[in-house]
Amino acid sequence: MSSNRDIDALIEMMAKLPGLGPRSARRAVLHLIRKRALLLTPLADLMQTVAATARECLNCGNIGTADICDICASEVRQNGILCVVEDVADLWAMERSGVFKGRYHVLGGTLSALDSVGPDDLRIPRLLDRVKTESVNEVILALNATVDGQTTAHYIADQLDGMVSLSSLAQGVPIGGELDYLDDGTITAALNARKRL
Amino acid sequence: MSSNRDIDALIEMMAKLPGLGPRSARRAVLHLIRKRALLLTPLADLMQTVAATARECLNCGNIGTADICDICASEVRQNGILCVVEDVADLWAMERSGVFKGRYHVLGGTLSALDSVGPDDLRIPRLLDRVKTESVNEVILALNATVDGQTTAHYIADQLDGMVSLSSLAQGVPIGGELDYLDDGTITAALNARKRL
Helix, strand or coil: CCCCHHHHHHHHHHCCCCCCCHHHHHHHHHHHHHCHHHHHHHHHHHHHHHHHHCEECCCCCCEECCCCCHHHHCCCCCCCEEEEECCHHHHHHHHHHCCCCCEEEECCCCCECCCCECHHHCCHHHHHHHHHHCCCCEEEECCCCCHHHHHHHHHHHHHHCCCCEEEECCCCCCCCCCHHHCCHHHHHHHHHCCCCC | CCCCHHHHHHHHHHCCCCCCCHHHHHHHHHHHHHCHHHHHHHHHHHHHHHHHHCEECCCCCCEECCCCCHHHHCCCCCCCEEEEECCHHHHHHHHHHCCCCCEEEECCCCCECCCCECHHHCCHHHHHHHHHHCCCCEEEECCCCCHHHHHHHHHHHHHHCCCCEEEECCCCCCCCCCHHHCCHHHHHHHHHCCCCC
8 A cells, every 4th residue: 555564564453443444544654654753653662661561450350550450559449349340441431430439340341141251251250259358348330231231230239149238320311411312211211210309 | 541651641642643532542542452462562563663764755755664665766667657646645545546557746735825835845846856857748636626736736737837748637426426415516527527428
Protein backbone atom coordinates (compact mmCIF):
# COMPACT_ATOMS: atom_id res chain seq x y z
CA MET A 1 0.00 0.00 0.00
CA SER A 2 2.61 2.50 1.05
CA SER A 3 5.27 0.61 -0.91
CA ASN A 4 7.22 0.27 2.34
CA ARG A 5 7.43 -2.91 4.42
CA ASP A 6 7.64 -1.48 7.96
CA ILE A 7 4.95 1.14 7.42
CA ASP A 8 2.65 -1.47 5.84
CA ALA A 9 3.26 -3.83 8.78
CA LEU A 10 2.45 -1.02 11.22
CA ILE A 11 -0.79 -0.23 9.39
CA GLU A 12 -1.76 -3.90 9.34
CA MET A 13 -1.14 -4.25 13.06
CA MET A 14 -2.98 -1.04 13.95
CA ALA A 15 -5.95 -2.32 11.93
CA LYS A 16 -6.24 -5.22 14.39
CA LEU A 17 -7.16 -2.89 17.25
CA PRO A 18 -10.84 -2.82 18.16
CA GLY A 19 -12.49 0.26 16.65
CA LEU A 20 -9.91 0.65 13.85
CA GLY A 21 -10.23 -0.80 10.35
CA PRO A 22 -7.75 -0.68 7.45
CA ARG A 23 -8.78 2.85 6.43
CA SER A 24 -8.64 4.41 9.90
CA ALA A 25 -5.39 2.53 10.61
CA ARG A 26 -3.84 4.19 7.54
CA ARG A 27 -5.04 7.60 8.70
CA ALA A 28 -3.72 6.94 12.21
CA VAL A 29 -0.30 5.81 10.95
CA LEU A 30 0.07 8.86 8.67
CA HIS A 31 -0.90 11.07 11.60
CA LEU A 32 1.66 9.29 13.80
CA ILE A 33 4.45 9.69 11.24
CA ARG A 34 3.65 13.39 10.85
CA LYS A 35 3.68 13.92 14.62
CA ARG A 36 6.71 11.75 15.17
CA ALA A 37 8.32 13.62 18.08
CA LEU A 38 5.04 14.50 19.76
CA LEU A 39 3.17 11.24 19.33
CA LEU A 40 4.88 8.31 17.61
CA THR A 41 8.07 8.07 19.70
CA PRO A 42 6.39 8.72 23.08
CA LEU A 43 3.61 6.26 22.19
CA ALA A 44 6.15 3.56 21.29
CA ASP A 45 8.04 4.19 24.54
CA LEU A 46 4.85 4.04 26.61
CA MET A 47 3.82 0.81 24.92
CA GLN A 48 7.20 -0.72 25.75
CA THR A 49 6.80 0.34 29.38
CA VAL A 50 3.26 -0.97 29.66
CA ALA A 51 4.19 -4.23 27.90
CA ALA A 52 6.99 -4.71 30.41
CA THR A 53 5.06 -3.77 33.55
CA ALA A 54 1.31 -4.37 33.14
CA ARG A 55 -0.04 -7.45 34.90
CA GLU A 56 -3.22 -8.77 36.45
CA CYS A 57 -3.63 -8.24 40.19
CA LEU A 58 -3.29 -11.65 41.87
CA ASN A 59 -6.00 -10.69 44.31
CA CYS A 60 -8.80 -9.09 42.29
CA GLY A 61 -7.89 -9.44 38.58
CA ASN A 62 -7.60 -5.67 37.91
CA ILE A 63 -4.79 -4.58 35.58
CA GLY A 64 -1.94 -2.65 37.18
CA THR A 65 1.83 -2.61 37.34
CA ALA A 66 2.33 -4.62 40.54
CA ASP A 67 1.34 -8.09 41.73
CA ILE A 68 -1.26 -6.44 43.96
CA CYS A 69 -3.09 -3.53 42.30
CA ASP A 70 -3.40 -0.02 43.75
CA ILE A 71 -7.01 -0.55 44.79
CA CYS A 72 -6.28 -3.80 46.65
CA ALA A 73 -3.20 -2.28 48.25
CA SER A 74 -4.92 0.99 49.20
CA GLU A 75 -5.33 1.64 52.92
CA VAL A 76 -8.10 4.20 52.51
CA ARG A 77 -10.54 1.98 50.58
CA GLN A 78 -13.30 0.44 52.65
CA ASN A 79 -12.81 -3.19 53.67
CA GLY A 80 -15.61 -5.71 53.90
CA ILE A 81 -17.47 -4.56 50.76
CA LEU A 82 -16.73 -6.12 47.37
CA CYS A 83 -18.03 -5.01 43.99
CA VAL A 84 -18.05 -7.89 41.48
CA VAL A 85 -17.59 -6.88 37.82
CA GLU A 86 -17.23 -8.90 34.62
CA ASP A 87 -14.27 -7.11 33.17
CA VAL A 88 -11.48 -4.62 33.86
CA ALA A 89 -13.28 -2.12 31.59
CA ASP A 90 -16.31 -2.32 33.92
CA LEU A 91 -14.07 -1.70 36.94
CA TRP A 92 -12.67 1.39 35.20
CA ALA A 93 -16.21 2.58 34.43
CA MET A 94 -17.18 2.19 38.11
CA GLU A 95 -14.03 4.07 39.16
CA ARG A 96 -14.82 6.94 36.77
CA SER A 97 -18.13 7.47 38.55
CA GLY A 98 -16.03 7.79 41.74
CA VAL A 99 -18.93 6.78 43.98
CA PHE A 100 -17.78 3.32 45.14
CA LYS A 101 -15.19 3.33 47.90
CA GLY A 102 -14.87 -0.41 48.58
CA ARG A 103 -12.81 -3.03 46.76
CA TYR A 104 -13.38 -4.94 43.52
CA HIS A 105 -13.36 -8.44 42.17
CA VAL A 106 -13.01 -8.91 38.39
CA LEU A 107 -14.50 -12.20 37.14
CA GLY A 108 -12.83 -12.06 33.73
CA GLY A 109 -16.01 -12.91 31.80
CA THR A 110 -19.41 -14.48 32.33
CA LEU A 111 -20.63 -18.05 32.58
CA SER A 112 -21.67 -19.25 29.17
CA ALA A 113 -22.99 -22.69 28.31
CA LEU A 114 -22.59 -21.98 24.59
CA ASP A 115 -18.89 -21.08 24.89
CA SER A 116 -18.47 -23.73 27.64
CA VAL A 117 -17.23 -21.21 30.22
CA GLY A 118 -17.76 -22.70 33.69
CA PRO A 119 -17.21 -21.20 37.18
CA ASP A 120 -13.61 -22.49 37.30
CA ASP A 121 -12.76 -20.63 34.07
CA LEU A 122 -13.66 -17.36 35.83
CA ARG A 123 -12.38 -15.92 39.10
CA ILE A 124 -15.41 -17.33 41.00
CA PRO A 125 -13.52 -19.76 43.30
CA ARG A 126 -11.18 -16.87 44.20
CA LEU A 127 -14.25 -14.72 44.98
CA LEU A 128 -15.58 -17.35 47.42
CA ASP A 129 -12.13 -17.53 49.03
CA ARG A 130 -11.96 -13.76 49.43
CA VAL A 131 -15.45 -13.58 50.93
CA LYS A 132 -14.36 -16.12 53.58
CA THR A 133 -10.86 -14.81 54.31
CA GLU A 134 -11.30 -11.03 54.00
CA SER A 135 -14.33 -10.90 56.34
CA VAL A 136 -16.50 -9.44 53.58
CA ASN A 137 -20.00 -8.58 54.70
CA GLU A 138 -21.44 -7.06 51.54
CA VAL A 139 -21.13 -8.10 47.88
CA ILE A 140 -22.49 -5.88 45.10
CA LEU A 141 -23.02 -7.72 41.82
CA ALA A 142 -22.32 -5.06 39.17
CA LEU A 143 -22.67 -7.39 36.19
CA ASN A 144 -23.98 -6.34 32.82
CA ALA A 145 -27.75 -6.50 32.31
CA THR A 146 -27.34 -9.17 29.61
CA VAL A 147 -28.55 -12.78 29.72
CA ASP A 148 -25.03 -14.11 30.44
CA GLY A 149 -24.37 -11.38 33.00
CA GLN A 150 -27.59 -12.10 34.88
CA THR A 151 -27.03 -15.90 34.74
CA THR A 152 -23.61 -15.36 36.30
CA ALA A 153 -25.11 -13.04 38.94
CA HIS A 154 -27.67 -15.72 39.87
CA TYR A 155 -24.99 -18.40 40.10
CA ILE A 156 -22.81 -16.24 42.39
CA ALA A 157 -25.83 -15.26 44.49
CA ASP A 158 -26.57 -18.98 44.98
CA GLN A 159 -23.01 -19.68 46.06
CA LEU A 160 -22.88 -16.79 48.52
CA ASP A 161 -26.42 -17.26 49.86
CA GLY A 162 -26.50 -16.68 53.62
CA MET A 163 -22.83 -15.74 53.86
CA VAL A 164 -23.01 -12.02 53.02
CA SER A 165 -25.46 -9.26 52.27
CA LEU A 166 -25.98 -9.34 48.48
CA SER A 167 -27.18 -6.63 46.11
CA SER A 168 -27.12 -5.80 42.43
CA LEU A 169 -27.17 -2.48 40.57
CA ALA A 170 -30.61 -0.88 40.23
CA GLN A 171 -32.30 -1.12 36.85
CA GLY A 172 -34.35 1.75 35.47
CA VAL A 173 -34.38 4.86 33.33
CA PRO A 174 -30.80 6.13 32.65
CA ILE A 175 -30.09 9.75 33.65
CA GLY A 176 -31.01 11.95 30.71
CA GLY A 177 -32.97 9.09 29.14
CA GLU A 178 -36.23 9.65 27.30
CA LEU A 179 -39.05 7.15 27.82
CA ASP A 180 -39.92 7.16 24.13
CA TYR A 181 -36.48 5.75 23.27
CA LEU A 182 -36.32 3.08 26.01
CA ASP A 183 -37.11 -0.58 25.40
CA ASP A 184 -40.05 -2.31 27.09
CA GLY A 185 -37.84 -4.29 29.49
CA THR A 186 -36.27 -1.13 30.92
CA ILE A 187 -39.63 0.58 31.34
CA THR A 188 -41.05 -2.54 33.06
CA ALA A 189 -38.03 -2.69 35.40
CA ALA A 190 -38.26 1.03 36.17
CA LEU A 191 -42.00 0.80 36.90
CA ASN A 192 -41.62 -2.27 39.12
CA ALA A 193 -38.85 -0.57 41.11
CA ARG A 194 -40.66 2.78 41.33
CA LYS A 195 -39.68 5.06 44.20
CA ARG A 196 -42.14 6.68 46.59
CA LEU A 197 -41.68 10.48 46.61
CA MET B 1 -9.22 5.91 35.33
CA SER B 2 -7.27 2.69 35.58
CA SER B 3 -5.61 3.88 38.82
CA ASN B 4 -2.29 3.45 37.04
CA ARG B 5 -0.16 6.26 35.66
CA ASP B 6 1.46 4.56 32.64
CA ILE B 7 -1.72 2.85 31.48
CA ASP B 8 -3.66 6.12 31.85
CA ALA B 9 -0.99 7.97 29.86
CA LEU B 10 -1.16 5.31 27.13
CA ILE B 11 -4.96 5.60 26.94
CA GLU B 12 -4.73 9.39 26.77
CA MET B 13 -2.18 9.25 23.95
CA MET B 14 -4.11 6.63 21.96
CA ALA B 15 -7.21 8.84 22.27
CA LYS B 16 -5.35 11.50 20.26
CA LEU B 17 -5.25 9.30 17.15
CA PRO B 18 -7.77 10.19 14.45
CA GLY B 19 -10.75 7.84 14.65
CA LEU B 20 -10.23 6.96 18.31
CA GLY B 21 -11.90 8.70 21.25
CA PRO B 22 -11.45 8.13 24.99
CA ARG B 23 -13.80 5.13 25.06
CA SER B 24 -12.32 3.32 22.07
CA ALA B 25 -8.79 4.15 23.30
CA ARG B 26 -9.60 2.39 26.58
CA ARG B 27 -10.91 -0.64 24.70
CA ALA B 28 -7.84 -0.68 22.44
CA VAL B 29 -5.43 -0.45 25.38
CA LEU B 30 -7.15 -3.28 27.27
CA HIS B 31 -7.04 -5.35 24.09
CA LEU B 32 -3.32 -4.55 23.68
CA ILE B 33 -2.52 -5.51 27.29
CA ARG B 34 -4.40 -8.79 26.93
CA LYS B 35 -2.56 -9.60 23.69
CA ARG B 36 0.78 -8.42 24.95
CA ALA B 37 3.09 -10.88 23.18
CA LEU B 38 1.06 -10.95 19.97
CA LEU B 39 0.23 -7.29 19.62
CA LEU B 40 1.53 -4.81 22.21
CA THR B 41 5.25 -5.63 22.10
CA PRO B 42 5.49 -6.06 18.29
CA LEU B 43 3.46 -2.85 17.81
CA ALA B 44 5.79 -0.90 20.12
CA ASP B 45 8.83 -2.29 18.28
CA LEU B 46 7.40 -1.42 14.87
CA MET B 47 6.57 2.09 16.04
CA GLN B 48 10.16 2.54 17.21
CA THR B 49 11.43 1.34 13.82
CA VAL B 50 9.09 3.57 11.85
CA ALA B 51 9.83 6.56 14.09
CA ALA B 52 13.53 6.05 13.42
CA THR B 53 13.34 5.42 9.69
CA ALA B 54 10.25 7.08 8.15
CA ARG B 55 10.95 10.23 6.18
CA GLU B 56 9.59 12.28 3.31
CA CYS B 57 11.01 11.54 -0.12
CA LEU B 58 13.13 14.57 -1.13
CA ASN B 59 11.93 14.20 -4.70
CA CYS B 60 8.16 13.62 -4.53
CA GLY B 61 7.09 14.00 -0.87
CA ASN B 62 5.92 10.38 -0.45
CA ILE B 63 6.68 8.77 2.91
CA GLY B 64 9.26 5.98 2.90
CA THR B 65 12.39 4.91 4.70
CA ALA B 66 15.00 6.41 2.39
CA ASP B 67 15.80 9.90 1.12
CA ILE B 68 14.39 8.84 -2.26
CA CYS B 69 11.24 6.72 -2.02
CA ASP B 70 10.77 3.31 -3.67
CA ILE B 71 8.53 4.75 -6.39
CA CYS B 72 11.00 7.50 -7.35
CA ALA B 73 13.89 5.03 -7.23
CA SER B 74 12.08 2.31 -9.17
CA GLU B 75 13.47 1.48 -12.60
CA VAL B 76 10.30 -0.17 -13.88
CA ARG B 77 7.97 2.80 -13.34
CA GLN B 78 7.25 4.87 -16.40
CA ASN B 79 9.19 8.11 -16.79
CA GLY B 80 7.74 11.29 -18.21
CA ILE B 81 4.30 10.96 -16.60
CA LEU B 82 3.57 12.55 -13.22
CA CYS B 83 0.45 12.13 -11.09
CA VAL B 84 -0.05 15.10 -8.74
CA VAL B 85 -1.87 14.34 -5.47
CA GLU B 86 -2.65 16.44 -2.40
CA ASP B 87 -1.54 14.03 0.24
CA VAL B 88 0.38 10.80 0.91
CA ALA B 89 -2.95 9.11 1.73
CA ASP B 90 -4.12 9.95 -1.80
CA LEU B 91 -0.92 8.47 -3.27
CA TRP B 92 -1.54 5.26 -1.30
CA ALA B 93 -5.15 5.18 -2.57
CA MET B 94 -3.91 5.52 -6.17
CA GLU B 95 -1.35 2.75 -5.58
CA ARG B 96 -4.04 0.42 -4.16
CA SER B 97 -5.94 0.69 -7.44
CA GLY B 98 -2.70 -0.46 -9.10
CA VAL B 99 -3.59 1.13 -12.42
CA PHE B 100 -1.09 4.00 -12.55
CA LYS B 101 2.44 3.04 -13.56
CA GLY B 102 4.10 6.46 -13.69
CA ARG B 103 5.56 8.54 -10.88
CA TYR B 104 3.96 10.80 -8.28
CA HIS B 105 4.25 14.27 -6.86
CA VAL B 106 2.70 14.96 -3.42
CA LEU B 107 1.78 18.62 -2.88
CA GLY B 108 1.33 18.32 0.87
CA GLY B 109 -2.00 20.18 0.93
CA THR B 110 -4.04 22.58 -1.16
CA LEU B 111 -3.90 26.29 -1.77
CA SER B 112 -6.16 28.04 0.69
CA ALA B 113 -6.69 31.78 1.00
CA LEU B 114 -8.49 31.31 4.33
CA ASP B 115 -5.61 29.39 5.93
CA SER B 116 -3.10 31.57 4.00
CA VAL B 117 -1.47 28.60 2.25
CA GLY B 118 0.29 29.86 -0.88
CA PRO B 119 2.16 28.01 -3.68
CA ASP B 120 5.47 28.23 -1.79
CA ASP B 121 3.97 26.46 1.26
CA LEU B 122 3.22 23.46 -0.96
CA ARG B 123 5.56 21.43 -3.19
CA ILE B 124 4.48 23.45 -6.27
CA PRO B 125 7.88 25.06 -7.08
CA ARG B 126 9.44 21.58 -6.83
CA LEU B 127 6.76 20.30 -9.26
CA LEU B 128 7.68 22.97 -11.81
CA ASP B 129 11.37 22.06 -11.39
CA ARG B 130 10.62 18.37 -11.93
CA VAL B 131 8.54 19.04 -15.03
CA LYS B 132 11.49 20.93 -16.53
CA THR B 133 14.34 18.66 -15.45
CA GLU B 134 12.77 15.19 -15.70
CA SER B 135 11.48 15.71 -19.28
CA VAL B 136 7.90 15.14 -18.16
CA ASN B 137 5.41 15.18 -21.01
CA GLU B 138 2.17 14.40 -19.15
CA VAL B 139 0.83 15.62 -15.79
CA ILE B 140 -2.34 14.10 -14.30
CA LEU B 141 -3.94 16.30 -11.64
CA ALA B 142 -5.50 13.79 -9.21
CA LEU B 143 -6.66 16.38 -6.68
CA ASN B 144 -9.77 16.01 -4.55
CA ALA B 145 -13.03 17.25 -6.06
CA THR B 146 -13.35 19.92 -3.35
CA VAL B 147 -13.27 23.70 -3.80
CA ASP B 148 -9.67 23.94 -2.51
CA GLY B 149 -8.58 20.94 -4.56
CA GLN B 150 -10.01 22.36 -7.77
CA THR B 151 -8.57 25.84 -7.08
CA THR B 152 -5.15 24.24 -6.68
CA ALA B 153 -5.64 22.24 -9.88
CA HIS B 154 -6.47 25.42 -11.80
CA TYR B 155 -3.44 27.21 -10.40
CA ILE B 156 -1.11 24.36 -11.38
CA ALA B 157 -2.73 24.08 -14.80
CA ASP B 158 -2.04 27.80 -15.34
CA GLN B 159 1.61 27.38 -14.35
CA LEU B 160 2.16 24.37 -16.60
CA ASP B 161 0.14 25.68 -19.54
CA GLY B 162 1.85 24.83 -22.83
CA MET B 163 4.69 22.92 -21.20
CA VAL B 164 3.06 19.47 -20.86
CA SER B 165 -0.09 17.56 -21.68
CA LEU B 166 -2.44 18.11 -18.72
CA SER B 167 -5.39 16.05 -17.53
CA SER B 168 -7.50 15.55 -14.41
CA LEU B 169 -9.43 12.54 -13.11
CA ALA B 170 -12.84 12.00 -14.71
CA GLN B 171 -15.87 12.98 -12.66
CA GLY B 172 -19.06 10.92 -12.75
CA VAL B 173 -21.06 8.14 -11.16
CA PRO B 174 -18.85 5.99 -8.85
CA ILE B 175 -18.78 2.24 -9.60
CA GLY B 176 -21.67 0.62 -7.71
CA GLY B 177 -23.25 4.05 -7.16
CA GLU B 178 -27.01 4.56 -7.28
CA LEU B 179 -28.30 7.70 -8.98
CA ASP B 180 -30.89 8.24 -6.26
CA TYR B 181 -28.13 8.71 -3.66
CA LEU B 182 -25.87 11.00 -5.74
CA ASP B 183 -25.77 14.75 -5.34
CA ASP B 184 -26.84 17.10 -8.15
CA GLY B 185 -23.28 18.18 -8.94
CA THR B 186 -22.14 14.60 -9.60
CA ILE B 187 -25.13 13.86 -11.82
CA THR B 188 -24.54 17.10 -13.76
CA ALA B 189 -20.85 16.22 -14.23
CA ALA B 190 -21.69 12.65 -15.29
CA LEU B 191 -24.30 13.86 -17.81
CA ASN B 192 -22.00 16.51 -19.30
CA ALA B 193 -19.21 13.95 -19.73
CA ARG B 194 -21.52 11.23 -21.08
CA LYS B 195 -19.92 8.54 -23.20
CA ARG B 196 -21.15 7.46 -26.64
CA LEU B 197 -21.86 3.70 -26.66
